[in-house]
Amino acid sequence: MKVSNRIAGLTGGGSDGWDVFYKARAMMADGVDVTELTIGEHDIRTDPSILDAMDRSARAGHTGYASVPGTPALRDAIAARVEARTGVKTTRDNVLITPGGQSALFTAHHAVCDEGDIALYCDPFYTTYPGTIRGVGAQPRAVPCRPEAAFQPRFADIAAKRDYAVSILVNTPNNPTGVVYDEQTVEGIARACIEYDMWCISDEVYDTQVWSGTHLSPRALPGMAERTLVVGSMSKSHAMTGSRVGWIVGPQEVIAHAINLATHITYGVPGYIQDAALFALTAGPELEDRVGAPFAKRRDLAHEILAGQNAVRLVPNAGAMYLMLDVRDTGLSGEAFALALLHQERIAVMPGESFGEAAAGHVRVAMTVEDARFEDALRRIVAFAGTKSA
Ligand code: PMP
DSSP states (O other): OOOOHHHHTTTOSSOOSOHHHHHHHHHHHTTOOOEEOOOOOOSSOOOHHHHHHHHHHHHTTTTSOOOTTOOHHHHHHHHHHHHHHHOSOOOGGGEEEESHHHHHHHHHHHHHOOTTOEEEEEESOOTTHHHHHHHTTOEEEEEEOOGGGTTOOOHHHHHHHOTTOSEEEEESSOTTTOOOOOHHHHHHHHHHHHHTTOEEEEEOTTTTOBSSSOOOOGGGSTTOGGGEEEEEEHHHHTTOGGGOOEEEEOOHHHHHHHHHHHHHHTOOOOHHHHHHHHHHHHSOHHHHHHHHHHHHHHHHHHHHHHTTOOSSEEOOOOBTTEEEEEOGGGTOOHHHHHHHHHHHHOEEOEEGGGGOGGGTTEEEEEOOSOHHHHHHHHHHHHHHHHHHOO
């Protein structure tokens, strides 16, 4: 039987650059001791106090269907959080709770793209972006960001690719680069959205993980609240990746439609998960700080190790749990570098090419193993690159 063209074409075909990842997994399954720096997931688990809140809620009976838009209390908490970050009046009517940020990305594109519409996304990109856009029947179009501009999507980069696009998907702090968009970038995004009448879908799932500079949401800029859909999640901020809870914040009318969509796809997020998220969000900054602290520390370690060498160059890294290393001086592609590193040093990193063409000749290092192992791996990556450099 034939499946739909839409679902068969979702991933776009071609090599997805995950070769290194699968090879590393196969080596580990064979008992090889691989230092695994490919995956964007904390090396700590959800805090026990959050699990206790989840347990209390479930035992109190919150195991039935929850309200589809989200519990009023959690929607209020997200509204307050996003209002504090953007300075834009936000109420629960601007919020839909979703099963994670990924579902929010899909819902946001569904809400603003018609069949065949062009939807922009910035390259390098988080791997699901083009498939998410194809999944709603739209056409993904990459906006290449230049390594010379530290992968910041500037106005001119967007203008060059706009082609009557209906939306642009941006991501700060960024996966895979670890870059936090500066003011010039966010202003350029806002200018492009307003001049070209585009929606801005702003993926801010790493907004609590900023190690230098400040996070600026495009929604905060004049004229942007009515055309911005902010995507957020508890996954990264509270090490709750498996709980699947996130949100979209946007204009009330769009959220009303998105709630209709949720009724037909997810029928909401479990009440006990939402209660746990509410507990986590209202527990004060200490929980969030504890989740982010290991990455901040490893980032400092990385800056120390990478100073005073030129075998690899660090893309200016200010947030999230990743480092992007420019390995072009070795003469190798990111993929060739990552494969050789895996075989010689038993260290697994992601080739830049798996995140788009703009990151060719780079590798992404996830700071997601304990400090001593991370430090040792990074020193060996630098030494390995040194042996390859011309
Ligand atoms: N956006 C970005 C940039 C991500 O890195 C991820 C997860 N790796 C997500 C969205 C989706 O996260 P989740 O669905 O767990 O909230």
